[in-house]
Every structure is written in C-alpha cells, then in structure tokens.
Amino acid sequence: MLEIDDLHASVAGNEILRGLSLNVKPGEVHAIMGPNGSGKSTLAQVVAGNEAYEVSGGTIEYLGDDLLQLTAEERARRGIFLGFQYPVEIPGVNNAYLLKAALNAKRAHAGQAEIDAFEFLQLAKEKMALLDMDPKFLNRGVNEGFSGGEKKRNEILQMAVLEPKLAILDETDSGLDIDALRAVAEGVNTLRDPEHSVVLVTHYQRLLDYIEPDYVHVLSAGRIVKSGDKALALELEEKGYDWIKEVANG
C-alpha cells in the first residue's frame, strides 16, 4: 500500500529524513517510535503532503501511484488521513461542516453522490458515541476551545467518519488521560481490518497497550535503525532511547 524508499526530506534547509525506507501493506498496523527530533513528525507531514517540507531524494509509492506527485488534498481524497499532533483551531468553521465537506470530497473522488444531511448526522452521531463524545461538539467551531483530549478525539472522529485506507496518527496519544487514550484506541481498533492500514507515530509505549501493532520501527536521525514486533516497544520502554542511538552509531 505504502512503499517508502530511501526518503530524504528537509525543512527550512535542515535535512531531517536521511534515507528512510518503510513498507506498509494493507491491514497492517505499524508503530514508529523514536526520540524527539528523530524525524517522526516529519515523516507524517511528508506523507500527508505538507509543502513546507522539501523532498530531496527517494520515492513514495501509494497504491501503485507516485505519491509525491499528488497535492495534499488529492492524497486525502485517495484515502490518506493525518491525525495531527497539534490539531488546528479554526473558529468560524463549523465542526460538522468540515466533517461533511471532507466526507463529500472523498465521495466525489470515488464517484459517489454527496451524503444526505440525515444520513450524515446519523453517521456522525454513531461515531461520536463510539468515541464517547458529546454530539454538541458537532456545532462548535473546529477544535475551538477544545481541551487537548477533546482535540485528539475530534481527530479520531474525523478518521472514523472518513475511514481512510491509510491513517497516520502523529502522537495522538500525547497528553491524553486514560479515558481519552482508550477512546482513541477504540477508534483505531474499530477501523482495523484487512483493507485499512495504520501508522502510529508515538514517543511512548503506552498507546501500544491498547493498539497492538504488527511492526514496531525505531527512528533515529532520520532513518529506521531497528524494526521488530511489539516486543521491541517494551524493550525501548525498559532501556530508553540511548541504547538505540548506540546501535545506530555502531
């Protein structure tokens, strides 16, 4: 589904990703871990199509297409979803409006008609119940005045409604209390099936207690330096990241 090969990317002249390769197949859940500044968020931003990041080498193939040729909105319409580490507050744009516009953009790309208002409301409420969100959030400005946990739930709500083929969740677990963490995990686990893939970018092992990954990768200085199964995450939790830096340098 997603094949990243020898990716180099920089932001404001600083090379962050230095030859990163990653292969995500349909239905797989990958966890990307690593210390601060290792390039985790850069990877998420580049795959989602943020033009502030310059790709200076390597390739990304998504469902057989050259992903780097597509705009951010085209990527979204083809099923890539980025859950933001810091979801943006957009006062004046109604949460329900954005949710519906996003869903209709995806449907239009798939040649489907716009969702009808009643059907949309049903769908949104069903997903909100799953995430234990109050339906009144639908009528507020996008993330406007939401707490940290509410913003992250709102990201997961969007993901749940859009049912992306590939969801990249950038530190969705950071700053969450245990209830919010469970709700987020519930959203991801509900999406999980042989068609849908998830890339979890996380600093801590904690989220992986609730979402069991198929693969765990450790990122250091812009490259994947070690890959394994969930046992690797536990090892990291135990030994910290310094150990990995030694492995990378050795």
Place this chain on the structure above:
Amino acid sequence: MTSNLAMDAAVDVLGRLPDNGLGRSRKAALRALQDTGLPGTQNEDWKYTDLSEAIEISNDWLRAGGKTAPVDAQSIAAVTAGLEVDWLIIRNGEVDLEALAALQRPGLSTTLLSDSEAPRETSNGLASMNLALLRDGIVIRIDPDTDLDRPIGILCIDNAAIARAASQARIVISIGAGGSASFVEYHVSDGDSEHFANSIVELNLEKDANVDYLRIQERHALHSQTGYLRAKLDAGSRLQHGAFDFGGKLVRNDLHIEINGPDAEAHFCGLYLAQDGQHIDNHTRVDHKVGPARSAQEYRGILHGKARCVWNGKAIVHAGADGTDADQANHNLLLTERCEVDTKPELEIYADDVKCSHGTTVGQLDETALFYLRTRGIEEGAARQLLTRAFAETIALQAPIEQLQQRISEGIARKLAGMSSGDAA
C-alpha cells in the same frame, strides 16, 4: 491645510432649507464651522484619511444649489424586505414624515429634531457641517422600563444619479432608566455620481438601560461617508454595538463611548471588507470616566487589491475610574500585497486599579490551518475561501440582533465573492 466648505454657497443653500425650528442652530453651526474648519490630515486623528475629495463633492453640490435626486422605492424595499423591523427613513437627508408618523408604540416617542428640545451636538467640524446643512433630524425616546421587542431601523438612503451630491442625517436617541431597545442603522446609496453622506448619532443610555445597536453600510463604490456616533452610558447600562462596512469609497466611522456610571458595559465589534478603490477608517474611543465598568471591542478587516484601511482604538481611563476593564483587539487579513492597513491601539490610563489589554495582528491566512483543511480533502482554493469567510464570520456571530445575522452573512459572502472574481480578472 485646513479644508472648509464654500461658505457663500453654504449660506445660499442654508437659506433655502426647510423653514423649521433649526434655523438659528444652523447659522450658529455654520459660524462654528467657519472657525474650526473640517478636519484635515494635519490633525493626528485624520492623518490617514483625507476628506478633501468629500469636501469638494459637498462644495460642487452647494454651488449647484443643493438639489437632490429622488430615491427609488425599490432600493428601499431591497433593504427592508424580510426583516421584522420598524423602519424610519432618511432620503438624501430628508426625514420621511409618513414613516415617522406611522411608528407608534407604547413607551416610544419619535419626533423631528426641529420640534424637539434635544441637544444639538456640534463638538467637531463634521458635526457643525451636519447641523448647518441639516434639513431635519429624528429624535427617538424610549420611556423608562419600556422594553421594545421589535428593532427600530433607521435607513439612510441616498441617490446621486444626476450630479455630485451631499447629505446630512442626524439621529438623537435616549433610553430611559431600565428601558431596552434595539436599533439598526443602515446606510445604502445608488446613482453613478459621487456622493458624500455625513451622519451624526447621539445615543444616551440612562441607568440600567440596555441597547443593541447594529450599523450596516453598503454604499455605492463611488459614495463616501463619515459617521459619528457618541454613546453616553449611565450606571448599570449596557451597550452592544456591531458595525459592518461592506461598501463605500472613502468611509470614516467614529464611535465614541463615554462611560459615565459604575457597572456600565460596552461591547462592540466591527468588520470592514475593502477592495480596490476603498478606504475604510474606523476610529473608536472609550472614555472610562467612572469605574468599575467594562468595555471590550474586536474589529476585524479583510483587505484585497489596493484597499486601504485604518483602525484606531483609544481607551482613556480617567483619574478615579478604578475597576475599569478595557479590552481591544484588531485583526487584519491582507489578501494581496498591495493593500495596506494601519492599526493602532492607544491606552491612556490615569487610574490605579485597572485591567487593560490590547492585541492587534496584520497577516495572511494561517498556513497550518490551510494545510489542515487540505489534509481533509478540501481543495486549496476552497480552503482559502473557507478560512477567509470564517475570519469574517467570527465577527458576524458576535453581532447584536440575531435576525440580521443572515443579512450580514450574505453581505460577507457577496463581498468575498467579488474579491475572488477580482483575482481572476
């Protein structure tokens, strides 16, 4: 340079104005104007807004005898239709007597200024010019403890179809203690000749009075306007003011609020949307004479093409006005490189126990928000429009008088669509 009216022509026109109770006031005002002149750009408060052209329009009109063209009834209906508002109408500066007589409600009295003892404000050059050339004004009085549930609309409509023209409008409103009312001041104009309209509004809120006041300006692209509103707030009174400028060529609004009693509150917000050829200047001033009291304002502007805007918010906390809480915000979105805005918050504090804050920004759309929307599948152009619209709508949502919100939103949409079609051209 101090500009002034062509006095000989003004005296001629003044002599032909309706012979009512305003005669002596007009002459006194003209004499005052002769001394003070109209504000010029050497005046700090007017350094960005040059009235020379508006004064020339007035002088051409005076020299041609001060004639006016008729106003099309359809233009009036276009504003009033579909609103649950009782309208008073001022056409080319002339009060519609029929509408004035028709507005009968318990606890409400409306009269012509010429039949009233109401004070006739002339504290600045534009107010003097207004009174000197005023055909007549409207005086509105709400009795104590009267709650007017239906808004009163004041439609100032001008037509400059034949030649350059000028008009004066004056409204004096007082709300008795504990009274409550809402007002819509609506400015529109048509006709392809240049026009200059100059309005003065006096608003007095007695103890515990409550006023929602909305001003909407949708003038023709060749028409200029100056508007001065002074509100005096007594103890425990509350004013919520919203100002929306969509049209006009050169527009200058002065909103002057005096807090004269403790526990008074003034909340005001404004939105100006300006494109090529437009100059919109909003000056606000709050005099906190007594505390504790609160004033809060947020103005926003969206500029396109070679638009030029000014926001100047002054808060003066006078000696002894302890417990004052004054908050000012002005945010501007510049959609093109050639537009320009001057934003200036000013605080003068002469009391000890006060809480004052201000924040102003000038910038472009937030790139992070833009990317966020694009990652949700919203096409870049649509995302830009959505964010621009949202920037304006946050002010629309704060505006008083809910039934006008739809009208304001339509105004925003129409204006922003005009800006984006300007991009294509």
